Amino acid sequence: MTAIRTGVSSLTKGQFVEEQSIQEPEMRAQLDFPVVGVGASAGGLEAVTSMFQNIESGTGMAFVLVMHLDPHHESMMAELLSSKTQISVRQIADNDHIEPDCLHVIPPGSSLRIEGKKFRLDKFSEPRGLRRPIDSFFTSLAQVQGEKAACVVLSGTGGDGTAGLRTVKEFGGISAVQSPEEARYDGMPFSAIGTKLVDFTLPAIDIVPRIKAFFDGADKSRFPENTHAAERVLREIFSMLKQSVGIDFSGYKRSTLLRRLNRRLQLKEIAEVENYLLDLAKDKDEQAALAGDFLINVTSFFRDRENFELLRQAVIVPLIEGRDASDEVRIWVPGCSSGQEAYSIAMMIDETCVELQRRPLVQIFATDIDEPMIDQARRGVYPVSMMSEMPRRYQEAYTVSLDERFEVLPRIREMVRFSAHNIIQDPPFSKVDLISCRNMLIYLGDELQEGVLPLFHFSLRPGGHLFLGTSESVTKRKDLFISLDQRARIFRRNDSARRVPLNLPLSLSTNESGANRGLQRLAQEEDFPRHSSLGSSNSTIYEFYAPPFLRVTQDGRIIDSSGDLSLFMMSRPGADRNIDILAREGVYEVIAPLIKDASATGERQAMKDVEVASQFGVQSTDIVAHPMPDETIAIIFLPKDRLKPVVDQFAVRPVTRDRQIATLQDDLQKTRLQLKSKVEEIETANEELKSSNEEMMSMNEELQSANEELTTANEELKNKIDELTLANADLDNFLQSSDLAMIVLDRGLKIRHVTDAARRMVPVMRSDEGRMLSEFNIPFGEFDVMSEARKVIETGASFSITTQANQNGQSFFLRITPYFFADGAVEGASVTLINISQEVELRQNLSLESKKLQLAMRAARMGSWDTNLETGEMEIDAVAAQLSGLDGAGTVNRDAFFTHMHTDDAQELARLRDGSVSVNEGYSFQVRFVKEGEEMRWVQLHAKPYTARDGSRRVAGLGFDVTELMTLQRALELESTRRELAMRAGRMGIAELDVESGEVIVDEMMAEQLALPSHGAIPLTNLTNSFVEDDAQLFQQNLQRAIEHDEEYELDFRIDADGEDLRWVRTRGLPYKALDGRRKVVGPTLDVTAEKQQSMLLDEMSHRIKNLFAVISGLVQAAPKEHEETKQMADELVERIVSLSRVYDLARKDVSANGLDLEELLKSVLEPHRSDQSMELHGPAVQIDPELVNTFTLIVHELTTNTAKYGAFSNSEGSLTVNWSVDETGMVAIEWCEKVPGFQEPGPHSGFGSLLIESGIRQLRGKFARSFSQDGAIIEFTVSAGE
């Protein structure tokens, strides 16, 4: 709130104001980095968290958090916040340094300020409830850091921070507020926004980046270096603002304006001033905001309190003392802003009036150019935070609390008349006793200051005083004022000074402002030097020399006024106020009809001798209502006679009527006394009520503040609980995931907690927590948990044990540790259980397995030993001892083991062992042990070097008796040798085929026979390389068939090797399954070339013989046969030759036999003659002697011929049965029985056939008989089969 009060057009062109004597509030920061003050209260933790959660280091700013904390409790705020932001968080201690990228947090119970670049903590001077830690810190921050200060107001109730924000702004810092919609409690944000000085209203999370952006851009100058160019820019802005806002800033100090403009650009994040100008031209709001920034000035109650006190003593007290009730005291407060200064003076005056028991008519005119400010000032309502600006006694006497605000008492308000007034262009007030104009001149340039001071001089009545701000002075016009108190800046009017001609207004405008009321004229530099305006002069004349008048609308609204209307109206009417409210008693009743008549008739109306009563007395007056052309009515008061003061009435009253009057006076006196005592009582009661009220107020405030603190503490606790819940969940999860079985006991051995894993091991349920552990049957076998737990609790020393298996076979590893509380005291014990049943079982199984192994080794007569290579010591078991011929198990020297070993083997073994150990490999060997009186024994040894756990190099070995095996092996080898010799002797080769691999292992002999280049393993396909091609095929077929059907084969084949004669080889093959399951074919070969040659010779001979038979029979047939008889004889001869040839063939096939089988012979002769007749041959096997075959054949042939001609084979229905038997002498009796349907007995004939039969039988020393029947013939004969 603040305001401007000037508008001057007093600058010479291009000239900058450089005023050193008057200091501006903006100053250089003490710390070279920005410091951001953050104020928060209820709901603040959430807001602060949100504000800082994304902030990383490197902001280059320091942050200071001020909260309302319960002074009686440690704050966890710093701790809570440090987990939520990346920048470091620290609770402030007295004298701490301020560090960038750190969030400093206020400790409870202290007020914080900055002094000499350090934090200082003070005890609160105010009672609880009136403490304003945020305001006080912001104020301190502003004073120390100036432009490099930022303040942030976050969630909270109340209005703390608002006043501090104002200070920060005044000193050139920036301000940000959390959006009230976002804030959990919007009291503080709304209160701050109410100042209209907030630069950013943002969600908490966006605040820091925005502030950072602001400060990052802070060092950049956005203005041309050239002062002329800068001036051009400013002038353009001034022109714009004059048009829109109606305020002329051209007379303001350039340095201030440039800085504020620069800051504005920074806030808007605009880099070039030219761009800003474009924006500004378009944006009315921005124009207003810029004007607001230009106007920033801070005012407060009793600012520079001691100066006010001095003013009171030096000026106000004498002033009141010198006036009585009928006198008027006129005070002017130009640039009153939101009214604090004016009210401060009003309070002091009222206080002085009460003290001096004088009450002159006091009129305080408070004016400002800024109308919104005037409205605010008129309300007289301020945030409660400002109350502390007042001395205590004024607070109590002149304010009424309203929640977060307080109100100035109506009595005081009535003393002050606020109105909009531009000191530069509006006429000044006159006959003023005191002008209080603090901290306004500092914003004005030299020219304006020079213009304003004479104006003040003019306004003050002789002996009047001027009260300025601490950095202001009258040096520009020392001639006009005399310093009364240099320090307090109190000056007295120099009455002897030459009266300066006043040029009013100080600035003139050729352009009428559109935005403001017409009476506000704006200055332009071109208007300089000033000249007067007739209109304004007139109004001054009216004001001072014309009768007072009003201008009202037809409905009674006052438009303007002139002159001193105080006798007729209640206060000086401003604009837009109604006459019916303001008119004093007796005036309104007269005026209302006058206005009505005047407006109705359009003519002047008047009322004479109207008596108007006021507190000053009764004034008789004529009242004229004059209708104006613009339909308003001017009401002119024409006072008549003198004011009749109230006292005058008493004074002139005649003193008569003696007694009655005296009595009445007595009564009156009594009544007065009574009244006085009543009044005193009432006053006392009133005082009591007031003080109760004060107490209530302060209690209320205390409660309010306690509530704030509790809310904050509650938030802290809630957050702490959240963290604890999280930690608890972490712990739960840890216990769950580690599956740790744990029972927590308290000091009394009651169960406090049992983890899930533990519940699976012991019969304790969650609901059992709180019961004694001893109530449960804890399955630890014999182990007494209770007493051990008690011991652990007493001694504080841990204990662990592996328990014996219980009846369920479970074993536990059990650890009892003391349970420490945070203070280190043992508050119980935790029992940790690890079920090691499996491990115990494993261990048992291992030892069982080990025993089994020992038994097995003993059963297998396997001995074992273990040698330490370093010491040469050897542990041997009983079996090993026995094998090596030693006495028994135990530890022996390694050399002892070799005592009974065969010397060769011992050397070889030692060599093998040393070699293997050096490369860390196992080895195996067979050794012989020879002990006198015992058979030699073969022992198979296996050994492997290893490194024992103690690091020593050792060899573990085992051995077993292989004597029997060796014996068997020897026997087998012998057998094999023998067989080989036999094969070699028989010149037989042998080969073995592996069916799956197709590989043949061929021995030397076979390789020679098959003309193979080498013996050994060859592919099967190479085996037949030297075979005659057809034979190779045949061999493959035979082999294949043999393998498929698992049958033996035999084959002769030819070898056609280069440079050799064709050779015949015979082979046999036998498929079998080897021990390892592989299918193999084994077979010998034998060279049979000699046999084959012999057989071929025989074949050739036979061929030739048969050809001879054929040739002979051909000759017989070919011979000419002239007679049928001859022909028949030839035919018969041929047939006999054919029969003989066939039987010869039979005989040749079995040369080795002792003769020819009878049945074969019969078949051979009979078959060619049989077609489909039946034939049966029965008899024992009989061999016909080769010498007798031809004879026998001829006999059978002759019989067959007859059979074919006449007998069984002559008819398709015939049948032949031949039976034979042999007696002990070797005679064969044959019965030849033919059956033919319709058999014709042949006539007796004795041809050559008969002759052959007869002589044949005879030669065979047999008999022949033949008989015929109807059915056929039966022939019986005997023959000798041979020797």
Add this chain to the structure above:
Amino acid sequence: MSYDLDGLSVLVVENEFLLALNLETIMRDAGAGLIELAASVADATKLIAATKFDAAILDIRLMDGDSLPLAVELIGQGVPVVIHSGHANLGHSQIVPDAVFLPKPSTPAEIVQAVLKARGVSGSFELAAHA
């Protein structure tokens, strides 16, 4: 002789002159028309190329090799073949399974019957006819 070899053309391959003569006589007596004699594989090959015979009687062992390829060729032409040999074996019958095998020596009746059999004519004959 009343066997139905009437008008048939018969090839006789036999290197033994007397036997060839005898076979020719038997065939003629059985009523064959054209009867050609060959004593070697080469001769026989020429004759086959020139004439399509109704039947052929082959000895296996000839002066210039054995006659089995000839038999295969003839059977391939659809000519019935009788193998007339003293030492035919199982191997031979595998090479020409469709030929009729006849041992040597055989009676004239057996020879004629073998030819008939090779031509697919079945029937009996009687020795009595010759008696």
